[in-house]
Amino acid sequence: xxxxxxxQLSAEQLRISVPCASALTCILNxxxxxxxxxxxxIWEALEKTNAVASTIxxxxxxxCDTHPLNYMTEMISVLRCILWIxxxxxxxxxxxxxxxxxxxxxxxxxxxxxxxxxxxxxAALALCGNGAMVLLTSEELIVKICDLMGKSQPNIARIxxxxxxxxxxxxxxxxxxxxxxxxxxxxxxxxxxxxEVDEKSLVTEACRTxxxxxxxxxxxxxxxxxxxxxxxLYKILAGSCSSEHQAHKIGxxxxxxxxxxxxxxxxxxxxxxGYLAVHCNKEYVSLRKQQNSFLQALIxxxxxxxxxxxxxxxxxxxxxxxxxxxLRAVLMMLLSPSQYILSEASSKFLEVVxxxxxGYMSVLMSSLESNVTRNLTASFDCVKIMxxxxxxxxxxxxxxxxxxxxxxxxxxxxxxxxxxxxxRLYITRLNSASHLQFxxxxxxxxxxxxxxxxxxxxxxxGLTVLYNVLRRVSFxxxxxxxxxxxxxxxxxxxxxxNESFIRVLEHALCQNISPGPKSxxxxxxxxxxxxxxxxxxxxxxxxxxxxxxxxxxxxxxxDGESLSAHAAILSARCPKxxxxxxxxxxxxxxxxxxxxxxxxxxxxxxxxxxxALKKIxxxxxxxxxxxxxxxxxPVKTLAKYxxxxxxxxxxxxxxxxxxxxxxxxxxTAAVEPAEDSFSDIILEAQxxxxxxxxxxxxxxxxxxxxxxxxxxxxxxDYLRALFQSGMHESFAEAIRVPVGxxxxxxxxxWFYSGELPRIPLDCRWKNMSAEEQLSxxxxxxxxxxxxxxxxxxxxxxxxxxxVTCLNSSTNxxxxxxxxxAKLGQWELVDAAISSVAHLYPRLRDSxxxxxxxxxxxxxxxxxxxxxxxxxxGS
Numbered sequence: 057x058x059x060x061x062x063x064q065l066s067a068e069q070l071r072i073s074v075p076c077a078s079a080l081t082c083i084l085n086x087x088x089x090x091x092x093x094x095x096x097x098i099w100e101a102l103e104k105t106n107a108v109a110s111t112i113x114x115x116x117x118x119x120c121d122t123h124p125l126n127y128m129t130e131m132i133s134v135l136r137c138i139l140w141i142x143x144x145x146x147x148x149x150x151x152x153x154x155x156x157x158x159x160x161x162x163x164x165x166x167x168x169x170x171x172x173x174x175x176x177x178x179a180a181l182a183l184c185g186n187g188a189m190v191l192l193t194s195e196e197l198i199v200k201i202c203d204l205m206g207k208s209q210p211n212i213a214r215i216x217x218x219x220x221x222x223x224x225x226x227x228x229x230x231x232x233x234x235x236x237x238x239x240x241x242x243x244x245x246x247x248x249x250x251x252e253v254d255e256k257s258l259v260t261e262a263c264r265t266x267x268x269x270x271x272x273x274x275x276x277x278x279x280x281x282x283x284x285x286x287x288x289l290y291k292i293l294a295g296s297c298s299s300e301h302q303a304h305k306i307g308x309x310x311x312x313x314x315x316x317x318x319x320x321x322x323x324x325x326x327x328x329x330g331y332l333a334v335h336c337n338k339e340y341v342s343l344r345k346q347q348n349s350f351l352q353a354l355i356x357x358x359x360x361x362x363x364x365x366x367x368x369x370x371x372x373x374x375x376x377x378x379x380x381x382x383l384r385a386v387l388m389m390l391l392s393p394s395q396y397i398l399s400e401a402s403s404k405f406l407e408v409v410x411x412x413x414x415g416y417m418s419v420l421m422s423s424l425e426s427n428v429t430r431n432l433t434a435s436f437d438c439v440k441i442m443x444x445x446x447x448x449x450x451x452x453x454x455x456x457x458x459x460x461x462x463x464x465x466x467x468x469x470x471x472x473x474x475x476x477x478x479x480r481l482y483i484t485r486l487n488s489a490s491h492l493q494f495x496x497x498x499x500x501x502x503x504x505x506x507x508x509x510x511x512x513x514x515x516x517x518g519l520t521v522l523y524n525v526l527r528r529v530s531f532x533x534x535x536x537x538x539x540x541x542x543x544x545x546x547x548x549x550x551x552x553x554n555e556s557f558i559r560v561l562e563h564a565l566c567q568n569i570s571p572g573p574k575s576x577x578x579x580x581x582x583x584x585x586x587x588x589x590x591x592x593x594x595x596x597x598x599x600x601x602x603x604x605x606x607x608x609x610x611x612x613x614x615d616g617e618s619l620s621a622h623a624a625i626l627s628a629r630c631p632k633x634x635x636x637x638x639x640x641x642x643x644x645x646x647x648x649x650x651x652x653x654x655x656x657x658x659x660x661x662x663x664x665x666x667x668a669l670k671k672i673x674x675x676x677x678x679x680x681x682x683x684x685x686x687x688x689x690p691v692k693t694l695a696k697y698x699x700x701x702x703x704x705x706x707x708x709x710x711x712x713x714x715x716x717x718x719x720x721x722x723x724t725a726a727v728e729p730a731e732d733s734f735s736d737i738i739l740e741a742q743x744x745x746x747x748x749x750x751x752x753x754x755x756x757x758x759x760x761x762x763x764x765x766x767x768x769x770x771x772x773d774y775l776r777a778l779f780q781s782g783m784h785e786s787f788a789e790a791i792r793v794p795v796g797x798x799x800x801x802x803x804x805x806w807f808y809s810g811e812l813p814r815i816p817l818d819c820r821w822k823n824m825s826a827e828e829q830l831s832x833x834x835x836x837x838x839x840x841x842x843x844x845x846x847x848x849x850x851x852x853x854x855x856x857x858x859v860t861c862l863n864s865s866t867n868x869x870x871x872x873x874x875x876x877a878k879l880g881q882w883e884l885v886d887a888a889i890s891s892v893a894h895l896y897p898r899l900r901d902s903x904x905x906x907x908x909x910x911x912x913x914x915x916x917x918x919x920x921x922x923x924x925x926x927x928x929g930s
Contacts, residue, residue: 061076066113074124077131107138109148112152115158129170133176136173139180139181141499143500147186147819150187163175163197172204176220179216182220182223183501188224189229202217202245206245211258214258222268229503242276243279246265263292266324267331270331277336281341284350286332293322293354322381324491326358326384333391336394337394338394340394355389380489381491387446387520390453402453402454405454416451417451420444428471428475438482452528465525466522470557474560476514482512484511485507502819507572508715509570509572572714574718583709585682587682589719590679594679594680595678597767601677606765608622608654609655610658611633611658612660613660623656623734624767629676679721683707692704721810727763735764738754740756741796741799742796763804768807774845794845799834799836799838803842803851811854812851815833815861821861830875833858833862833872837855840884841880841881859872866898867904870892873889873908873912874907876888889919890919893916
């Protein structure tokens, strides 16, 4: 049926094409939840009949004078269904400039109902990260979307506009662009829709949009508060007839909820309240200081619903799916930077819990202990563990003088975290918060979104509890005769903290885990001395601290002592320690007749402690430093002056800032064009291309990069030996690198970030021509060859990992195999052959293998035989 109907989409007779499009839309809508195998079969049928091309052609050829309106709207509906279900179809729409221009023209000029259909199509298109960015390039279109959310529009148009915003806000890149430039009309549209409390569908979509908009901090939070978001949330729960007088009289046990309001919007209210709280500051709450009764009522009710105890005394019964968002909101309020919200949430939460005395905390700990000490082959009650950890986190944060058995708690929490890191304890928030399932209605592609808490929320909550238990504990070490607030745990302190667990955390800190858990692990480690995020590149740069040959900066202390440093590293990692532009001009001087490097001096304040400054330099150079208890205060003061916020927060035992990125060691800022980049060497590509340089008076026209000897020499033994050789090359202004322009750019990024840039396997890459793909791939073969000559550790291995994308274009794959073989990069050849071996029969039958020489052909044939044997065995 799909094949027959889609064949008629290009029919010139409208009485055939329009009803066929309508019928096809009905069928495709029913396939959203079909099995993947069924969807694959349908997509094959659509491809064979060129359904996407037919609908695009129909929309482009539409003429309002000769075609009825329903011709265009039906084609738009069909195309929307296809885009929503099959990600590979989206590229052909957003990359078609004529189509995007015509759709925008219709959307801007058409009536609301037609515009709503186009907006619905845009929502499906924006599921592709690249498609979302294309949509956001049109300023007029974004204004139109915001206008469709307004009060004067019909509800169907407002709902579709809100749904489009939801999809856009799921992409981090699109989120930043939308909320930076257009947050005022977006927030106003959301608030207006949330205020229509009698329109349940509209309110639900508005709440979903608000939830996504509030995940990150920014100016839009102030806008939500100034639009009385707390009052709006209160009225969603209590009904439109609620008033401030009623809010003053609200109790803690369910009176806020009436029979009509209890429903799907309630969990969103708590999630929104949580994000408002965790990103709030004193200024935002002061906007509502005259009417804090609404906020107080919301806080009171959230605390009331947050524990299992309230079920017994509340007249309204709530399911786990409704209690979890309220409990999470309480935890986020207790982590709020706003002292007002923190104190209100603490007092209200303790009002609920304290009547039980110490027994409630004991019940939680017993529940956790019984779950994690059972046989590992038994199944864990992950939901119960998660709930207990969330409650325990709230108790530990709210009650400073809690009676928790610290030694026992640390042991239990350590076990939980170990089990999580070994993936034996695992649960996502989607499994316990069904209202968030809307986020996976359509298949996203071409962008990665990573939740700050991570997928495994048990790990996040376990680390949250552990950090808040430890940061209020002063372990006294009998062996060391000192407190262990900050200082490495000694051998005799193992009864308080398992040394092997510290190694587990150290290992986890170097792994690729979500930002939230990683931040809490770093903050836990900082309680015992080590501060920061270790990295491979930072480890290499540690040697630069002792390098006296390439120093170009002297930090002069009041006691006459001086510390040597490198301006290039500090320009990227700690620019506050650099001399001002004026002192650079007056204090720079030649060190000798051979060197062109200037030596700058910076006189430090009398209050700067030399030991603290050494620690700051170590942190700037490596991203990781151990701070002993006796110098925490001066290091903390200096970190504040140097704007090293992450280090300062760790030393002050502050909570990790919600949705903050883990500080990544990166020196790429040092190679960006600036008034003084402190560059002392130029890397020149082996290329005849032309390039305009923006570095001062540089006259080189061939592709090149202004670099720094100290950075290059720490990662490359060959260059370090060259710079120290005393030969002509060690004083040359430029070094010719035997690679092309693209390879040079990737090489510089590796030197300054520690990682080779990867090819994004998105729709752009998959739709490139073989020539374009080969151009990108050749640079990795060149770098692999250079790595052998220059002793670049890890470059060859990273280049090999890149070739896993080869099977997306067989022509590029075969040419790349020949190119890598000519360079003698047989590891790359083996990896490339392995990635395309399964295509051998097709390549043989098409005659494409004729371009390979006999040796390479034999290698491919042998790999195909191995592949066939493994497949047959499995």
